[in-house]
Amino acid sequence: MKETKQAARLRAALIVQVLEELYPDAICSLDAGEDPWRLLVMARLSAQCTDERVNIVSQDLFAALPTPKAMADAPLEQIEGLIKSCGLYRGKAKSIRDASQILCEQYGGRVPDTMEDLLALPGVGRKIANLILGDVYGKGGIVADTHCMRICGRLGFYPADKKNPLLTEKVMEEIIPRQDQSAFCHRLVLFGRDVCTARSPKCEGCPLGEYCKYISDDNG
Numbered sequence: 001m002k003e004t005k006q007a008a009r010l011r012a013a014l015i016v017q018v019l020e021e022l023y024p025d026a027i028c029s030l031d032a033g034e035d036p037w038r039l040l041v042m043a044r045l046s047a048q049c050t051d052e053r054v055n056i057v058s059q060d061l062f063a064a065l066p067t068p069k070a071m072a073d074a075p076l077e078q079i080e081g082l083i084k085s086c087g088l089y090r091g092k093a094k095s096i097r098d099a100s101q102i103l104c105e106q107y108g109g110r111v112p113d114t115m116e117d118l119l120a121l122p123g124v125g126r127k128i129a130n131l132i133l134g135d136v137y138g139k140g141g142i143v144a145d146t147h148c149m150r151i152c153g154r155l156g157f158y159p160a161d162k163k164n165p166l167l168t169e170k171v172m173e174e175i176i177p178r179q180d181q182s183a184f185c186h187r188l189v190l191f192g193r194d195v196c197t198a199r200s201p202k203c204e205g206c207p208l209g210e211y212c213k214y215i216s217d218d219n220g
């Protein structure tokens with residue numbers, strides 16, 4: 001029988017509570033402070049790169065180019081050299097410079113706080129936009145990264161074989177209260193590394209086991 005929206009909300013609330021107890025201090029693993037521009041740049045650098053590497057590379061990057069204006073005016077070759085070890089550096093350098101130029105020309109160097117305006121910036125997709133809206137502007141947002149998509153599917157909020165960020169975002173935004181969404185996603189990253197891993201989820205003894213459909217669907 002299909003779970004009602006009300007039942008899904010209740011189950012999600014219990015999951016949010018367990019994750020909060022497990023990871024009380026969960027914050028974004030990108031070390032951008034409260035600066036939306038740095039978060040935007042670092043999130044762009046993190047594509048197919050680890051957050052640890054991005055944190056290291058960003059220290060030199062922001063020491064050399066500390067503001068949107070400095071980034072906007074920098075030669076591409078300089079940015080490429082500073083971010084090379086993050087991989088895909090040509091495309092990343094171009095998009096963070098172009099985005100910085102738009103921020104300077106259209107927003108006085110500030111990062112906008114709406115989904116529509118964020119999505120208009122080069123290199124910014126819904127995942128980065130939701131990260132900024134939730135972490136910096138307190139507006140909430142489901143960051144549908146690989147952990148979030150996998151675990152929410154296994155928990156049974158939508159078919160586990162549907163790996164679709166838009167679906168994850170839509171379904172989870174309806175059942176997780178806005179104020180809980182950012183922390184929920186950060187905690188799922190930790191939970192996805194520790195327990196509900198991609199290849200071999202540790203279902204036995206899992207703290208979310210009693211709320212999870214994966215086991216009852218005979219996967220455990």
Ligand code: SF4
Pocket residue numbers: 151154155195196197201202203204206207208209212213214215
């Ligand atoms: S019971 Fe298994 S599938 Fe469900 S959340 Fe825990 S580890 Fe993941």
